[in-house]
Amino acid sequence: MPSRPDGIVIAIDGPSGAGKSTIARLLAERLGYIQIDTGAMFRAAALLLSLAGVDLDDLAAVEQFCRTIDIRLELESGRQVVRANGADVTDKIRSAEMSLLTSLTATLKPVREALLKAQQQMGSRGGVVLEGRDIGTVVFPDAEIKFYLSASVAERARRRCEELISKGEPVSLAETVADVEKRDQQDSERDIAPLRQADDALLIDSSHLSIDEVLSSMEAICRKKIENMGTTL
Ligand code: DC
Secondary structure (H helix, E strand, C coil): CCCCCCCCEEEEECCCCCCHHHHHHHHHHHHCCEEEEHHHHHHHHHHHHHHCCCCCCCHHHHHHHHCCCCEEEEEECCEEEEEECCEECCCHHHCHHHHHHHHHHCCCHHHHHHHHHHHHHHHCCCCEEEEECCHHHHHCCCCCEEEEEECCHHHHHHHHHHHHHHCCCCCCHHHHHHHHHHHHHHHHHCCCCCCCCCCCCEEEECCCCCHHHHHHHHHHHHHHHHHHCCCCC
16 A cells, blocks of 8 residues: 555546535545546646647647646635636536537547646645546556446436536436436547446445435545554544
């Protein structure tokens, strides 16, 4: 087990809409850890690539562009802010359109390589909850705790639909189910770092569990591990 100065690395992977972001945020808050939403980093990269009009089929151009991007996750007045080349893109990256575009750009090797380095650097001191698709398999295969959070397609689509409608984006359930299925397929069938449960990850199916139930069981597991490792919170 690696020892890190600020605590352990907690990896949460799973498909879209399984509740990773909410759980990762609350778990980080309870443990006094930093939350690293790697999906937000992929979303910010996708936005920058699209705004710059980079041809996604031209991998040399994508690679060159990725060298110029600076994506940061900052905590401003208790709110997680995503900055892409200095601009606050926190809300802009959350649309249904950006979700599909991100899933596509996340298949590109230069994008993944650029973000992989940044993510490993951000988490290297420990004391972090990283959420994504490949944290336990690729970014931190040596994470002290790995969770794989899942839920049925119907439940994930229902939650996503509710979230988008509450943000004023009118979507239908049928179209959200189709989007979720398409993203699942893109995320798990890509060649590089596909969505996959690590062999040593703990599977949690949140379909019939409340956020609080999921959170409590995950928190208990983390605290036990932290205690056993003699790491202070
Ligand atoms: O978690 P999210 O829905 O915000 O992620 C957006 C997209 O980014 C998703 O389609 C998969 C991709 N992603 C990835 O490929 N690897 C990660 N570690 C995180 C997200």
